[in-house]
Amino acid sequence: MRHIMVLNSKGGCGKSTLATNIASYFATQGAVVALADYDPQRSSLDWLERRPENRPAIAAVAGFDGGLRHVPRNADILVIDAPARSHGAELTDLVRHAETIVVPVLPSTIDIQATATFLEELKSVGKVANKQAKIAAVANRVRDNTLIFDDLDEYLTKARIPYIAALREAQNYVRAYTRGLGIFELPEYLAWPDWDDWAPLTAWLRSARSQP
Numbered sequence: 204m205r206h207i208m209v210l211n212s213k214g215g216c217g218k219s220t221l222a223t224n225i226a227s228y229f230a231t232q233g234a235v236v237a238l239a240d241y242d243p244q245r246s247s248l249d250w251l252e253r254r255p256e257n258r259p260a261i262a263a264v265a266g267f268d269g270g271l272r273h274v275p276r277n278a279d280i281l282v283i284d285a286p287a288r289s290h291g292a293e294l295t296d297l298v299r300h301a302e303t304i305v306v307p308v309l310p311s312t313i314d315i316q317a318t319a320t321f322l323e324e325l326k327s328v329g330k331v332a333n334k335q336a337k338i339a340a341v342a343n344r345v346r347d348n349t350l351i352f353d354d355l356d357e358y359l360t361k362a363r364i365p366y367i368a369a370l371r372e373a374q375n376y377v378r379a380y381t382r383g384l385g386i387f388e389l390p391e392y393l394a395w396p397d398w399d400d401w402a403p404l405t406a407w408l409r410s411a412r413s414q415p
């Protein structure tokens with residue numbers, strides 16, 4: 204079973220949005236998917252409760268009460284939604300559960316600074332330093348032609364963090380979340396720009412580059 208974790212100590216950068224969409228992507232591709240929520244806010248579990256029965260099923264795993272309980276034995280992929288403010292021993296413990304780590308980051312000065320500090324800490328965690336876990340950053344809620352996006356682009360390039368995709372700011376994410384769906388499950392005429400944004404991220408997740 205593969206473990207894909209969405210992680211950033213900065214709050215509100217899109218961890219739950221990415222986790223639910225990654226889970227829905229692999230489920231629509233026919234994989235057996237489980238979604239673990241390590242966050243007491245329960246956003247991913249709340250999303251799963253909204254999920255319509257006629258969509259590919261995703262198993263719910265409550266992770267925040269310590270340990271991963273009830274991960275189905277036949278799961279191909281476990282997607283983990285991590286809580287904000289993870290540092291130190293807690294961060295090391297979280298990273299223990301993942302071989303692939305996706306770090307969403309918003310194009311704002313506050314978020315870039317906070318994420319820079321976080322990525323330095325993450326890179327020093329043994330498992331990441333030893334390349335037993337692969338990390339990549341994803342710019343989230345990007346609006347075209349904003350100067351701050353150039354700053355983010357420059358920072359990620361300099362930090363030598365693989366920088367995989369830029370996802371636009373779009374109501375589709377809110378719409379999909381509310382309905383227990385991912386953007387891949389919205390109609391093409393609405394969601395094709397988001398499908399295009401996701402193509403490099405899903406290609407990375409499917410490739411050997413995202414696995415130790």
Ligand SMILES: Nc1ncnc2c1ncn2[C@@H]1O[C@H](COP(=O)(O)OP(=O)(O)OP(=O)(O)O)[C@@H](O)[C@H]1O
Nearest residue numbers: 214215216217218219220287344371372373376377
């Ligand atoms: N690309 C996007 N376009 C529009 N809205 C977005 C996008 N990504 C996230 N959002 C919205 O931003 C808010 C924060 O996103 P989300 O809850 O996924 O972040 P989080 O990192 O999980 O937050 P927390 O740290 O509180 O767990 C939500 O209201 C979500 O719907």
Ligand SMILES: [Mg+2]
Nearest residue numbers: 218219242246
């Ligand atoms: Mg969240």
